[in-house]
Amino acid sequence: MSQAIQVRGLEKSYKDLKVLKGVDFEVAPGSIFALLGSNGAGKTTVVKILSTLLRADAGSAGVNGFDVARQPADVRNSISLTGQFAAVDEILTGRENLVLVARLRHLKDAGTIADDLLARFSLTDAGGRKVATYSGGMRRRLDIAMSLIGSPPIIFLDEPTTGLDPQARIEVWAAVRELAAQGTTVLLTTQYLDEAEQLADRIAILHEGKIIVTGTLAELKQLLPPAKVEYVEKQPTLEDVFLTLVGTKDQK
Numbered sequence: 001m002s003q004a005i006q007v008r009g010l011e012k013s014y015k016d017l018k019v020l021k022g023v024d025f026e027v028a029p030g031s032i033f034a035l036l037g038s039n040g041a042g043k044t045t046v047v048k049i050l051s052t053l054l055r056a057d058a059g060s061a062g063v064n065g066f067d068v069a070r071q072p073a074d075v076r077n078s079i080s081l082t083g084q085f086a087a088v089d090e091i092l093t094g095r096e097n098l099v100l101v102a103r104l105r106h107l108k109d110a111g112t113i114a115d116d117l118l119a120r121f122s123l124t125d126a127g128g129r130k131v132a133t134y135s136g137g138m139r140r141r142l143d144i145a146m147s148l149i150g151s152p153p154i155i156f157l158d159e160p161t162t163g164l165d166p167q168a169r170i171e172v173w174a175a176v177r178e179l180a181a182q183g184t185t186v187l188l189t190t191q192y193l194d195e196a197e198q199l200a201d202r203i204a205i206l207h208e209g210k211i212i213v214t215g216t217l218a219e220l221k222q223l224l225p226p227a228k229v230e231y232v233e234k235q236p237t238l239e240d241v242f243l244t245l246v247g248t249k250d251q252k
């Protein structure tokens, strides 16, 4: 298979508000791709279109080789989506949440699947406790674990660490890296530059309805010349690149 995700000329408006004005990008299988953009840039809109929750006005998108408009059921069987607000049940334990989802998906050995996922996401000790007692990071890890039941080849994480403290973010990052290491393709959206910097094999910046730049971190950094500070060469950070490209920072 060529690309895990292929997006061509995607357009979407909400009434008079044109949010996507021709979005193009590709995600290689088994890689982590970060869609970076400010609040309201249209990141969730892209994720909703790719996960068949929303129809594009124009353009095309392929997910796992299936067209989102013509083969939505095949796309849904290929993906899982973890939104910004965790979908876990507070009253159940972590393990019960996992068993429930495995049963809903008609999988055999729901208990074994649950135990394996608890181990993979460092939740074995907490597995027997009600989710109501979990920290934000534990909930988000459980949420990601739940979305992996049935082993979808592609996972969408919409702002996986928004609202988490630094320690919890590091835990979630480790879980995401673990996913990619096992061959899952990850598309994540974020407004945190360091998150993209830490996790992504490739980064795309969505701004004013279009992808204004795509590349590896090293490629993005090369877009700006290193600023000379006295005798020390200072490499631009991803933040410098981002702010310069979206026009809120003058290039020095």
Ligand SMILES: Nc1ncnc2c1ncn2[C@@H]1O[C@H](COP(=O)(O)OP(=O)(O)OP(=O)(O)O)[C@@H](O)[C@H]1O
Pocket: 014, 017, 019, 037, 038, 039, 040, 041, 042, 043, 044, 045, 046, 191
């Ligand atoms: N159902 C809707 N009806 C009308 N406008 C919408 C709807 N959904 C999103 N929008 C608008 O479209 C724009 C893009 O929204 P979207 O949620 O895709 O952005 P985002 O990049 O995910 O932002 P955030 O970082 O805040 O999550 C915003 O201006 C938003 O207000």
Ligand SMILES: [Mg+2]
Pocket: 043, 044, 045, 158, 159
């Ligand atoms: Mg969003």
